[in-house]
Amino acid sequence: MIKILRIEESLFSENEKIANEVSSILKERKILSFNIMGAPGSGKTTFIEKTIEMLKNDFRFGIIEGDVEGKYDSEKLEKFNIPIVQINTGGACHLEANMVKNGILNLPLENIDILIVENIGNLICPAEFPIGIEKNIVVSSITEGEDKVEKYPLMFKISHICILNKIDLLPYIDFNVKKFEDELKRLSPQINFIKLSSKTGENFNQWIEFLRKLMKEKRS
Amino acid sequence: MHEFSVIDNLFKIVDKICKENNAKKVLKINLKINPYSCLDENNLNFIFSSIVKDNPVYKDAKIKIKRTLDPSEREYIIEDIEIEL
Numbered sequence: 001m002i003k004i005l006r007i008e009e010s011l012f013s014e015n016e017k018i019a020n021e022v023s024s025i026l027k028e029r030k031i032l033s034f035n036i037m038g039a040p041g042s043g044k045t046t047f048i049e050k051t052i053e054m055l056k057n058d059f060r061f062g063i064i065e066g067d068v069e070g071k072y073d074s075e076k077l078e079k080f081n082i083p084i085v086q087i088n089t090g091g092a093c094h095l096e097a098n099m100v101k102n103g104i105l106n107l108p109l110e111n112i113d114i115l116i117v118e119n120i121g122n123l124i125c126p127a128e129f130p131i132g133i134e135k136n137i138v139v140s141s142i143t144e145g146e147d148k149v150e151k152y153p154l155m156f157k158i159s160h161i162c163i164l165n166k167i168d169l170l171p172y173i174d175f176n177v178k179k180f181e182d183e184l185k186r187l188s189p190q191i192n193f194i195k196l197s198s199k200t201g202e203n204f205n206q207w208i209e210f211l212r213k214l215m216k217e218k219r220s
Numbered sequence: 221m222h223e224f225s226v227i228d229n230l231f232k233i234v235d236k237i238c239k240e241n242n243a244k245k246v247l248k249i250n251l252k253i254n255p256y257s258c259l260d261e262n263n264l265n266f267i268f269s270s271i272v273k274d275n276p277v278y279k280d281a282k283i284k285i286k287r288t289l290d291p292s293e294r295e296y297i298i299e300d301i302e303i304e305l
Contacts, residue, residue: 001305002247005237011229011251011296093222124258125222130294154256158294 015129018097022132025104026115031062032218033115035131037155038139039148040121043165045073046198047139048116052080054208055114059215062112064103066095066120073118083107094125097132113215123152135214141166142175149183156184161192163207168197226259226296227267230283234301238277243303246281252297255287259296 010016026033036044052061063084065074074086085103087095100117107115117133119126138159140148143166149156156162162184164177181193192210196203230249238246253259264283272278288295 002302003241003305004300004302005241006300007233007237007298008300009233009298011226011233011298013233014229092225096225128222128257128259128294128296154254154258154294157256 012129015097018101019130019132022097022101022104023134025101025109026132026134029109029112030218031109031112031115032215033117033133033135035117035119035126035133035136036139037119037123037126037136037159038121038141039123039144042121042139042141042144043198044118044121044139045076047163047165048118049077050198050201050204051116051207051211052077052082054204055211056080056082058212059113060111062107062109062115064095064100064107064115064117066099066118068092068120083112089120093120093122094129095119095131096129100131100133114211123148123155127152127155127158135160137161137163139163139165140180142169142173142177146175146177146180149180149187153187156191157188159188159191161194161210164193164195165198167195168200168202223259223263223267227264227271230268230298231271233298237301238303241303241305243277243305245276245304246278246301247304248302249281249283250299250301251283251285252288252295252299253285254295255289257294257296259285261285 036048038044061082063077063082065084065086067073068089068091071086074084077084085106087099087103136159138155140162184191184193194207196207234249261283268283
């Protein structure tokens with residue numbers, strides 16, 4: 001006898017349960033949190049570095065660094081003398097909520113205003129796994145090409161903020177910013193789009209002002 | 221790569237329900253997935269079949285993916301399963 005059983009359960013139910021726990025822990029402490037995603041080499045770590053450099057006297061940061069191997073990125077951020085937890089996934093291509101939960105349990109949350117999680121460099125897998133972090137940011141750089149939104153729509157769809165990085169290289173690279181932005185806004189009309197250079201600091205203030213506004217909303 | 225993680229979760233959920241219902245065989249597992257998800261039916265079936273190849277309850281089961289229309293939510297649902305009692 002054949003029978004059809006309704007299930008209607010999420011494939012990621014366990015991950016979602018833990019992501020909700022992470023979200024509650026951070027919400028309770030009024031910590032603003034960012035999940036920084038993007039391709040390897042898009043400039044995620046330099047973007048984080050510049051953000052901390054510009055705001056280190058105003059806010060207290062905490063960092064979770066996700067990498068497949070090594071601690072290259074966390075060593076780059078050690079100079080700020082802020083709490084950093086390094087997660088090595090040992091092959092996995094994305095962070096999952098349980099890894100982030102372990103990470104935040106090893107941070108002094110009472111001394112943190114802004115938590116930045118740097119996800120594994122990858123435009124596919126991190127988009128599929130919620131980790132309980134408030135704002136998803138995708139960092140895309142002009143050296144990757146203008147076709148990234150079209151090729152990896154889920155990443156741009158689930159992001160609240162899109163940073164187009166390395167705009168100082170625009171004179172040397174064929175990259176149609178309008179085409180990128182039009183495709184982004186067609187896919188995700190609500191997304192906040194900021195073009196900047198983390199290296200030269202060009203237009204970086206627009207991001208800093210946006211972050212300050214988010215902090216103000218968080219504290220009100 | 222994260223297909224392994226997906227199959228692991230899927231197996232845990234489906235296996236619990238199959239045991240509760242004394243299923244002799246699972247024939248089909250129907251998933252409802254976000255249209256922009258990179259999960260692919262062929263890849264999932266390849267990994268699933270290599271894991272359950274010696275399990276008489278699951279060895280003939282096929283995973284079917286139906287894409288949802290709304291891309292605004294991360295939706296990864298196990299809709300239903302077809303079993304033989």
